[in-house]
């Protein structure tokens with residue numbers, strides 16, 4: 001080894017020792033100045049989980065699926081642009097989705113257009129629901145007219161009635177008062193649904209956080225900042241509990257009508273409450289559209305809920321029928337994977353979900369059997385009431 005090389009090595013060694021000596025002292029007390037240095041904005045915070053876990057992709061459901069909560073190519077344009085129906089069907093085939101229920105079909109000619117576009121060319125692959133025309137709420141013959149509108153819709157091919165959250169939170173009569181979910185003007189319509197054997201898919205209230213202030217304690221803070229009109233906090237709106245009470249009153253008053261309480265009866269944050277309702281109202285069932293995040297963050301309680309009410313829970317997504325979306329839901333229902341992103345993360349909140357590994361007999365019921373049982377109750381309109 002040359003002396004020049006030795007000299008260089010020696011210098012590097014000195015630098016090395018010096019850098020250790022002047023390196024950071026590991027402190028065992030938190031920095032009192034930390035709050036001043038934490039200037040990263042919440043909107044820019046995107047931590048990557050460092051946990052190394054098994055990933056089981058489930059691109060195809062284990063059993064054929066009926067997605068009972070969808071809006072693809074609907075009459076209201078809820079999902080935006082129309083997708084070529086053949087493309088929708090190809091995506092369904094890839095994911096093992098046999099039928100999609102398009103809830104927002106409106107009525108009359110608009111309903112007809114959805115039926116012509118989706119149901120006629122693909123029989124069995126799509127089911128369309130009709131809706132009420134709230135602009136007629138002040139009409140003295142509202143109940144009779146809505147009954148006729150419903151009969152006309154079912155005659156055209158609608159197989160259920162969808163009620164959006166605007167009943168309770170948006171529909172007002174001419175006095176400016178919000179129309180209650182259990183307003184008596186709707187009683188004949190609920191009864192007619194029972195007579196025809198068609199289910200009512202009803203969305204009442206919204207996540208619990210939407211009824212609390214949009215502040216630092218709100219777990220859906222970012223979602224509410226992005227969508228300020230989704231907040232129903234304050235005196236302008238009835239409380240969540242009041243609205244749910246009104247909805248449940250309808251279930252009790254119309255025991256011969258099947259009600260699908262959408263979004264896990266809109267209280268997946270409180271499965272004890274939903275369980276009590278399912279026990280109390282035999283004509284009520286639920287689906288979990290857009291509530292994968294809520295159920296997925298409480299996998300043990302949710303699994304218990306699925307086991308107990310396996311005959312009353314239906315598969316729904318409330319999302320565009322993208323094969324990746326379906327794969328995400330199937331992974332949650334079928335695997336034991338831990339701590340992964342729910343579909344749409346972090347849109348609803350900054351938490352991740354866990355798989356439930358539901359047994360086959362429960363999966364079959366949730367994926368299609370429960371929905372089939374409800375749709376089998378449809379009575380041909382000409383024979384209904386006989």
Ligand SMILES: [Zn+2]
Nearest residue numbers: 069071289318
């Ligand atoms: Zn929906």
